[in-house]
Amino acid sequence: MIGIALRTLRFHRGGLAASFVGMFLGAAIVIGCGGLLESGIHRAAPPQRLGAAPIVVSGDQRYHGTAGDEVFSERVPVDAGLAGELASVPGVAGVAADVSFPVTLTRGGRRLAGHGWSSARLAPYTLVKGTAPSGQGGIVLPDRLGVRVGETVEALVRGGVERYRVSGLVGGAGDGAFLADAEALRAAGRPGKVDSIGLFTAPGADAAKVARDVERAVAGRQVSVLTGDERGLAENPDVMSEGEDLIPLAAAFGGLSAMVTVFVVAATLGLSIRRRRPQTALLRAVGATPGQIRRLIVGETMLMAVAATGLACLPGPHVGRWLLAAFAEAGVVPDTLAYRAGVVPVIAGTCTALLTALGAAFVAAHAAARTRPVEALADASRETHRFSRFRIVLGLAFLGGGAALAWGTAKSDGPDAAGVATPAAMVWTAGFALLGPVLATAVTAALRRPLRAATGCAGFLATENARARTSRLTGAVLPVMLAAGLALALTYMQTTQTEGAREVFRDGLRADLAVTSRAGGLPLDAVDRIARRPGVAAASAQVTSTGYIEPAELAGPPAGDGDAGEGAPKPPAMALLGVTASGVTGTTAFRATSGSLDALDGASVALPERFAAPYRIGDTVPMRLGDGGRAALRLVATVRTRPGYETALLPAATLLPHTGTGLVPQIMVAVRPGTDPARLAGTLARGEPGLRVADRAALSALRADQDRTQAWMSWLVLAVVVGYAAIALVNAQILAVGERRRQFRLLRLVGAARRQVLRMMAVEAVLVTAAGLAAGTLVAAATLVPLSLSVLDAPVPHGSPWILGTVIAAALALTLAATLLPTLALLRGRPGATGDRF
Known part of the structure; x- marks a missing residue:
């Protein structure tokens, strides 16, 4: 029957072509989605700014001991003193600590990433003119900005205006601005903390062995030792959390595509075989057995399926790359996330298509194969089977x-x-x-x-x-x-x-205005300054992050690397909002159902009712904040929130040190009755450099x-x-x-x-x-x-x-x-x- 199948394929080109197209497109999409899934698992991010260091040490973004190893939303910092310890590891020839902070030039509004000068070698950047910055007030900028050595520039740093003298210019593709190391640490706003540490190996040293020695040196700390493509995770920690989101997205997308493929192929193949019912009936009438009919149909289908899936293996990875690029362009995943897929998605997509074809062939052949020979010709002319x-x-x-x-x-x-x-x-x-x-x-x-x-x-x-x-x-x-x-x-x-x-x-939303800054954020004391302005009824910081209520079994020292075993706890996760107690009720809809929001000061928290059940007002709530830092917070109030949108309120001063910039991204302002919001917005914008004020309509549009x-x-x-x-x-x-x-x-x-x-x-x-x-x-x-x-x-x-x-x-x-x-x-x-x- 296989020989007959081969000889008869050319007589059924129309029907088989329709099934071929369905299998080809379905297999290509499933293979592409499989590649997305594997890319989400690998979460590879080739290094750019840290590419010169073969080994990079950064904070470990995983919440070890939890079910599935949850990922912290903010960058986990590293103790600055660790750089000195790592310099003594055998095979390490040099270390360079790196911090990042926003720098916005007032002329032109160009946004740059600020760093300490010692980290310039990580890129590496080349000093093309002038000298390295030294002491306070010196800065090195990219040469393509058109500035000159010796020129004075104004920049917004940590929400304020700073004047710098351009001591040098660097060439390179990045947008880095470099200050002296001490000045950079002050601008980053995290005393004693750095973002990452790049390690340079001695000539002839085995980088893999040095990396293992470094891992032993940092064992038991919340840090990761990264090599290869993983070094990009130190540049963009969002790859860990947002890249993980690619896994369920690709799984849902691929599953939906596979389901559509199953029904599409079954429908088109069923129609194709029904077209041939007279020929099948004739074969049954001249003595073909049901098994032979099945082999004929299955043989034809699988020959066509092998050809379709074989061709789909070529465009399949390109489909995955295109989808990843489209997701990155839309901001769904970081643009530094690389497409990394091996043979597994190809094998999975091919097997899915072949199994789909096989199942569809058996289903489509069932009616013809079960017909008795004496009914075959009659069955060919009219439909009798239920x-x-x-x-x-x-x-x-x-x-x-x-x-x-x-x-x-x-x-x-x-x-x-x-x-x-x-x-x-x-x-x-x-x-x-x-x-x-x-x-x-x-x-x-x-x-x-x-x-x-x-x-x-x-x-x-x-x-x-x-x-x-x-x-x-x-x-x-x-x-x-x-x-x-x-x-x-x-x-x-x-x-x-x-x-x-x-x-x-x-x-x-209860606020009338929102104040932001071109500097990437505002200092916390700006809230009080704005609150004292005429026409302002209330002002509150609005600092967003994500945190967890820590289970009792995870209250000890951080666990080392390794997956959590069965029965690992899943800590309650929730959005965190840093606010100003005096302005929270005037600018938001949060209201205390027990306790008082006015008591949000120091190490305190107001929990959603859903998560506050085990605690009473005045109890201590152990939490892990966005950067992995532990906090013992006193419960001062409970609030009612919509299911699924639960938010815990913390004092902004408590939450800010555990965010990426340490700055207030937005200040919400309620206007006094009788005050024109537009006029007040203009007054606030003129009050401090780099401020931007948006009204309620602009907030809704955003x-x-x-x-x-x-x-x-x-x-x-x-x-x-x-x-x-x-x-x-x-x-x-x-x-x-x-x-x-x-x-x-x-x-x-x-x-x-x-x-x-x-x-x-x-x-x-x-x-x-x-x-x-x-x-x-x-x-x-x-x-x-x-x-x-x-x-x-x-x-x-x-x-x-x-x-x-x-x-x-x-x-x-x-x-x-x-x-x-x-x-x-x-x-x-x-x-x-x-x-x-x-």
């Missing part, structure tokens, strides 16, 4: 799983609901696809009379065709359901989540821009997955029409005009679109209603009705075009012509 009990049971099982996930979605916190809703959409899609014949039959029955009344004979022929060939109708409906259901579910999922986040922002940036990722996923489903829709419709050659010829021979046949096919396209949209709408509704209940506390998802209208119009247009254009091609010849193939 779909199996196993399919019914499996479909109902998937619907049950979808219902369970829907319940989980509705009970999830708002920000986490999409993580449950996405697999729920997959499960619902599988269930409705397996029960497709029932849905198609129901829609056909419901539309039979309206279509016949509206279109006459064309409607009669179309509905009778649909009723007689349910399997063919189902194969054509499935891609429409996939494209429409996923488009509606993913689009309204994004708009609903965006609206939920926007509601939380609007509900929490929030909308951030939402759009996050939504861009979802739109990309939507475009790729739904675009693939749309291609499959066109493939399936062309394939389904190609099966109708004999029917068209017969209709023409009995007197039907081309126009009449086209009207019949147009009505069938409408029927297919209606059935697909009905099933797709059920998938979307079953996914979105629980999500909306979780995010908006309402059953109706947020989003424009034009989205629904666009999906309906696009599905109808694609289905009509993919149906009528092939029909026109088939009707070009004379009714009695023979020997043509589609």
